[in-house]
Amino acid sequence: MSETRVHFYQVGSFAVGNRLLSAGERTVQSDRRRTNSIDSGHRACQGCGEALGARYALDAAMRVTSGQLVAVNATGCLEVFSTPFPETSWQIPWLHSLFGNAPAVATGVAAAMRVKGRDQVRVVGQAGDGGTVDIGFGTLSGMFERNDDVLFICYDNEGYMNTGVQRSAATPPAARTATTDAVGPEPGNPFGQGKDLPRIAMAHGIPYVATATVADLHDLERKVERAMSFHGARYLHVFVPCPLGWGAASNDTIHLARLAKETGIFPVYEAEYGEVTGVTKIRRPAPVTDYLRLQRRYAHLFGHPGRPDVVARLQAMADANIARYGLLATEEDE
Amino acid sequence: MLQQIEGSHAIAESVARCRPEVVCAYPISPQTHIIEAIGAMVKEGTLAPCEFINVESEFAAMSVSIGASAAGARAYTATASQGLLFMIEAVYNAAGLGLPIVMTLANRAIGAPINIWNDHSDAMAVRDSGWIQLFAETNQEAADLHVQAFRLAEDLSVPVMVCMDGFILTHAVEGVDLLDQEQVDRFLPPYEPRQVLDPEDPASIGAMVGPEAFEEVRYLAHLRQLDALDRIPEIAAEFAEMFGRDSGGLVRPYRLADADTVIVAMGSVLGTIKDAVDERREAGERIGVLGITSFRPFPLEAVRQALGARERVIVVEKAFSLGMGGVLATDVAMAIGTTTLHTVVAGLGGRPITRVALLDMVDRARAGALEPLSFLDLDEGVIARERARMATVRRSGPFAENVLRDLGRPREDQA
Numbered sequence: 001m002s003e004t005r006v007h008f009y010q011v012g013s014f015a016v017g018n019r020l021l022s023a024g025e026r027t028v029q030s031d032r033r034r035t036n037s038i039d040s041g042h043r044a045c046q047g048c049g050e051a052l053g054a055r056y057a058l059d060a061a062m063r064v065t066s067g068q069l070v071a072v073n074a075t076g077c078l079e080v081f082s083t084p085f086p087e088t089s090w091q092i093p094w095l096h097s098l099f100g101n102a103p104a105v106a107t108g109v110a111a112a113m114r115v116k117g118r119d120q121v122r123v124v125g126q127a128g129d130g131g132t133v134d135i136g137f138g139t140l141s142g143m144f145e146r147n148d149d150v151l152f153i154c155y156d157n158e159g160y161m162n163t164g165v166q167r168s169a170a171t172p173p174a175a176r177t178a179t180t181d182a183v184g185p186e187p188g189n190p191f192g193q194g195k196d197l198p199r200i201a202m203a204h205g206i207p208y209v210a211t212a213t214v215a216d217l218h219d220l221e222r223k224v225e226r227a228m229s230f231h232g233a234r235y236l237h238v239f240v241p242c243p244l245g246w247g248a249a250s251n252d253t254i255h256l257a258r259l260a261k262e263t264g265i266f267p268v269y270e271a272e273y274g275e276v277t278g279v280t281k282i283r284r285p286a287p288v289t290d291y292l293r294l295q296r297r298y299a300h301l302f303g304h305p306g307r308p309d310v311v312a313r314l315q316a317m318a319d320a321n322i323a324r325y326g327l328l329a330t331e332e333d334e
Numbered sequence: 335m336l337q338q339i340e341g342s343h344a345i346a347e348s349v350a351r352c353r354p355e356v357v358c359a360y361p362i363s364p365q366t367h368i369i370e371a372i373g374a375m376v377k378e379g380t381l382a383p384c385e386f387i388n389v390e391s392e393f394a395a396m397s398v399s400i401g402a403s404a405a406g407a408r409a410y411t412a413t414a415s416q417g418l419l420f421m422i423e424a425v426y427n428a429a430g431l432g433l434p435i436v437m438t439l440a441n442r443a444i445g446a447p448i449n450i451w452n453d454h455s456d457a458m459a460v461r462d463s464g465w466i467q468l469f470a471e472t473n474q475e476a477a478d479l480h481v482q483a484f485r486l487a488e489d490l491s492v493p494v495m496v497c498m499d500g501f502i503l504t505h506a507v508e509g510v511d512l513l514d515q516e517q518v519d520r521f522l523p524p525y526e527p528r529q530v531l532d533p534e535d536p537a538s539i540g541a542m543v544g545p546e547a548f549e550e551v552r553y554l555a556h557l558r559q560l561d562a563l564d565r566i567p568e569i570a571a572e573f574a575e576m577f578g579r580d581s582g583g584l585v586r587p588y589r590l591a592d593a594d595t596v597i598v599a600m601g602s603v604l605g606t607i608k609d610a611v612d613e614r615r616e617a618g619e620r621i622g623v624l625g626i627t628s629f630r631p632f633p634l635e636a637v638r639q640a641l642g643a644r645e646r647v648i649v650v651e652k653a654f655s656l657g658m659g660g661v662l663a664t665d666v667a668m669a670i671g672t673t674t675l676h677t678v679v680a681g682l683g684g685r686p687i688t689r690v691a692l693l694d695m696v697d698r699a700r701a702g703a704l705e706p707l708s709f710l711d712l713d714e715g716v717i718a719r720e721r722a723r724m725a726t727v728r729r730s731g732p733f734a735e736n737v738l739r740d741l742g743r744p745r746e747d748q749a
Contacts, residue, residue, distance in 0.1 A: 070531045072401065073540075085541035085735055086742035093531040095404050096540030097427050101397035104389065108356060108401020108409070109531060111385040115355040115407055121533055139397060142390030 028059045028221055035062040035091060037071070042089040043081040047250025049214045049240030049257065050078055050155040054126065056217050057153055057238065060224035061124055062092065068121045070095070070109050074102035074131030077162040078155065100135035102127050103143035106150040114149070122228060123149065129156040129170035133195045144204035147232040151224075154197065154235070157242035165245040169195045172265075173317070174310050175297045177245075182300035191313060201235040202274045210270035213239040215258035219280065223270060239266045247296025259291040264318035267325045281329040282322070288315045336511045341473040341503045342367030344510040345412075345438055348477040350381045351518040352436075352484045354410040355525075356402035357386050358395040362417040363450045364500035365440040369412055392417040396424035396435075403433040404539060406530040408484065410435070414500055415442035418456045422463070429464030429555065431540060432528065432733055434487035434494070436480065437465075441601065441652075442500040452500040453652040454600065457629070458661050464555050466494040466562050467630040468582065469600040473503050474510050478581030481513060482569050484522055489565055490558050491528045497629070499602040513577060521576060528724070529732045539732045547741055548683025550716045551734045553709055557721065559631040566628050584633035586625035587640050589615060593622030594645040598637075598666055600626045603650065626662065637669040668706075680710035716740055 028034050037058035044051035062069050073079045073096045082089040083096070097105045106125035113121045125143075127136055132154035143150055159177050160166040167177040173191040176182040180189040201209045207230040212220040220238060227234040241248060241256040248256055260266035261280065265288060268280035289311060292298040301307045322328055339347075345368050349357075357376070359369035373388075375381035385402075389395045392413050399409040413421065418439060428435050443449040444456055457467055468483065470476035476498040483494040498504060513521075529539060543551055563584065570582035588608055590596065597607050604625045614621050624640050626633075641647055647670065649663040658664075668675070678695055681687045691710050698704040716737055724730045 068533050070405065070533065080542060083538055083541040085538070085543070086739040088538040088541065088735075090538045091536060093533055093536040094538045094540075095401070095531055097397060097400050097431070098423055101393060101400075101424060104394040104397035105401035105404075107387065107389075107394075108358075108398035108403070108407075109405040110401075111356045111387060111398065112402040112405030112407035112409075115383045115385050116405075117383075138391060139394050142394050145390070146387070 027056075027218060028063050029056060029217070031063075034059045035067065037062055037069075037090070037092045038082055039089045039091055041087065043084055044077070045244050045250070047243040047253040048077075048081075049242060049253050050128065050157060051081070052253070053155050053214045053220065053238045053240045054078055054153075056214075056220050057224050057236070058092065058124065060221040061122070061151065061228055064225045064228045065120070065122045069093075070113075070121060070123050072097070072102050072106040072109060072123065072125045074125075074127030074136055075099035076128040076131050078126065078128065080162055099131055101139050102131060102136055103150065103152055104139040106152065107143050107146070107148040110149045122151070125150050125152040127152075127154060128161070129154060129158060130160045130168045132156075133169045133197050137195075141200075141204070144201060144206050144233045144235070147206060149231050149233075151227050151234045151236065154237045155240045156237055157240050157245060159242070159245050161242050161245040169193070170197070172314075174301060174314060176300060177297070187300045187307075188297070198235065198237045198271075201237075202271050204233070205274045206233040206235065207231070208234040208270070208272055209237075210235075211237045211239070211266070211268050213257040213261050213266060213268060214241070215254050215261060216268070216280070219268070226270070245297070247299070248294055252294055256291065256294060259286055259294070262286045263288045263291050264322040264327050265291060265314075267321045267327060269325055276325070279325050279327060282327045283329060285328065288318050335514065336509055338507055339510050339512075340367065340505060340507045341476065341498065342505065343371050344473050344477045344512060345480060345498070345504075346371030346375070347512050348480045349410055349436075349438075350375050351513060351515050352410075352481060352522055353384075353408065355384055355407035356399065356409045357384060358389050358398045358409075358411040359386065360389050360392050360395045360413070360417065362392070362414050364442060364504045365412045365414045365417070365438065367504065368438055368440070392421035393424055396421040396428060399435045400424060400428050400431065400433055403428070403435050403527075404431065404529070404531050406525070406527050406532075408488075408525045409433075410437070412438035412440065414440040415444055415450075415456045419444065419459060422460060425460050425465065426463045428493050430734075432491040432555070432558075434484075434491050434525070436483045436487055437493070437495050438480070439495050439497045440500040440504045441497050450500075452502050454497070455653045457495070457497045458653040458655075460495070461630060461661070464492070464559070465630065466492055466559070466628070468494065468496050468566075468628055469626065470496060470498045470503065471586070471602060471604045471625060471627075473498075473506060473508055474579075475581045476503060477510055477512060478573065478579065481518055481521060482573055482582050485569055486562065486565055488525050489569075490561055492555075492558050492562065497601065502602045511579070517577065521573065526728055528728065528730050530729070537731060538735065541735055541738065543683065543734050543738060545684040545686070547716070547734070547737045549685050549709060549711070550713050550737050552682050553712055553717060554720055554733055554737070557717070562628070562631050563633055582627060584628045584636045585640055586627055588623040588625065590622035590624065590640060593620050595619075595621045595648065596624055596641055596644050596646075597621070597648045597650055598624045598626065598641075598662070599650040600629060600662065601652070603652065607650065629662070632665045634669045637666060641666075641670050675706070676704050677707045678704075678710055679708070685711065
């Protein structure tokens with residue numbers, strides 16, 4: 001894709017209007033021939049980041065594979081809200097087996113396609129963060145290690161939202177969940193825990209690993225297309241705010257996803273064969289408080305007396321991300 | 335061709351001639367020789383096309399098999415003991431989805447205490463999973479049962495587990511007459527799935543089913559097990575006619591005529607039991623044996639007919655339910671018991687059990703109109719329509735989703 005400098009921004013945001021771009025650079029969603037892989041009518045909450053991420057990711061994968069796609073789904077919100085049968089939102093072949101086995105089931109589908117001589121049919125596995133970093137971790141690591149021809153997408157909303165907002169290994173420090181209550185001397189989720197799955201994926205040396213957010217859907221689509229240009233195991237970690245679980249306004253989903261990136265809390269980058277190849281720079285740096293204050297899961301950190309010490313630790317984590325990935329834009333980037 | 339061969343290698347050869355397309359392997363004693371041999375055949379190219387996948391756990395082995403089978407490939411794996419327990423969630427799932435996977439279970443005890451030797455505790459642990467479970471008496475029968483298992487599984491869209499005693503059979507070298515490729519091809523047609531993941535005809539498979547249909551979906555799965563009670567002897571008869579060898583079937587009677595005492599058992603121990611019975615027969619004792627080949631579905635009628643009215647029935651089994659007793663014996667008692675005993679299955683998947691339904695059940699029992707096994711508040715219409723679809727259309731699709739779609743239809747269409 002050519003790097004066209006766009007100086008216009010609509011409504012004061014970073015959302016680049018499609019009409020300002022050349023036809024080739026417009027989103028898959030702006031194309032009337034988009035497949036609506038996950039169609040309207042599903043039961044996701046208002047402002048659901050996962051539904052948005054899944055729609056963009058799968059439609060992009062459908063375009064790049066000319067509709068030759070099978071999706072395998074772990075148990076979770078995406079599975080439950082999309083198939084209140086006899087209604088189904090899926091316009092593509094879709095299989096749900098269990099919570100912890102989606103990567104292995106996807107491996108099986110890919111193996112069947114290969115043995116049947118239908119290599120053109122590609123496979124996407126998808127799960128929330130619980131199905132990826134916790135209960136599905138073993139089968140995911142196995143799929144990575146064998147370099148099976150599967151793109152696995154984690155829609156990370158930082159907790160077990162389908163079962164009522166419990167803590168997962170992707171829940172950030174200090175966040176209040178139903179199993180890490182905001183009580184006691186160290187309220188919320190403890191510091192010093194959790195898994196950085198994109199980096200664990202990179203350590204497997206697989207062809208492609210990327211992170212993305214639902215704030216930059218162009219970037220998400222581009223990364224899906226890039227991922228589908230490789231064969232072998234690929235991993236996409238998409239940051240998807242959850243209004244219900246985070247105690248945030250439904251109309252703040254995109255805003256929160258953007259702030260996660262702009263504060264350095266969620267680094268957006270891509271990697272090939274274990275090496276970082278690209279980083280999305282922060283354009284308008286923001287303090288973590290801008291992000292935290294919009295979510296009731298962090299409410300115990302503010303007010304009186306509040307926990308400025310905990311906020312400072314979260315800021316330090318964001319600063320460490322900025323330093324590690326070089327997220328701050330320099331003069332040359334501008 | 336008759337040859338001296340280790341049981342595991344006989345199984346590997348037999349499975350290979352069934353042309354499996356995806357084989358998953360995770361090693362556990364005493365199953366290892368089977369998957370090693372199949373792996374070698376794929377690697378050297380004598381078994382092709384076939385994807386042999388070394389997975390990271392038994393849970394993954396069954397999960398990969400689920401994906402492969404749902405995508406239309408013939409899938410096979412093998413396990414034992416702790417491995418079966420580690421994959422148990424996926425074992426139930428494969429049956430629930432109606433995927434015709436074939437798995438060898440090299441029967442082994444379950445720990446703690448850890449123990450690698452043979453008993454039937456592992457098979458009993460998945461007794462209620464919805465898999466067909468066939469027990470082999472000899473390596474010859476085990477080899478033949480695998481060929482029949484693929485046929486049976488794919489006919490009914492139900493997974494089949496061939497149970498063979500670990501070490502006693504898997505590691506025993508004895509004469510086995512293996513079918514050649516041409517013979518297997520004649521017996522086993524290519525796999526034609528009922529449901530498949532296909533971009534040209536997208537289907538959603540594995541949707542959630544609530545109280546409105548869960549009982550009917552489970553009952554349909556039960557009916558297919560009952561169908562197997564017919565198909566298992568039919569397939570065994572066809573096998574016998576084609577290859578001149580009795581293998582499989584529901585039960586295996588031995589010297590039962592005029593016997594006042596019958597020993598019931600499963601698996602390789604039947605050989606020893608038969609030797610003992612022969613000895614006593616020569617001494618004039620009226621004693622016989624009933625081998626159970628099909629443990630699930632359990633052939634109540636065939637067992638009832640074979641046992642009739644005997645003075646005593648002794649069930650010898652290599653597993654038991656702690657705190658209760660025999661597992662196989664309970665099933666046999668169900669077949670021959672004289673007390674009027676009814677089983678009513680109710681409340682599946684959250685369906686309400688109402689006072690009205692319970693009182694109706696009592697009235698029917700008093701009137702002698704309650705079957706030995708019945709299902710409370712079952713929607714017979716939905717069952718009949720799905721059974722009719724399955725009888726007329728091979729690609730009838732995922733049956734849980736069909737039932738829900740049927741229930742969601744406007745009432746006037748349901749006539």
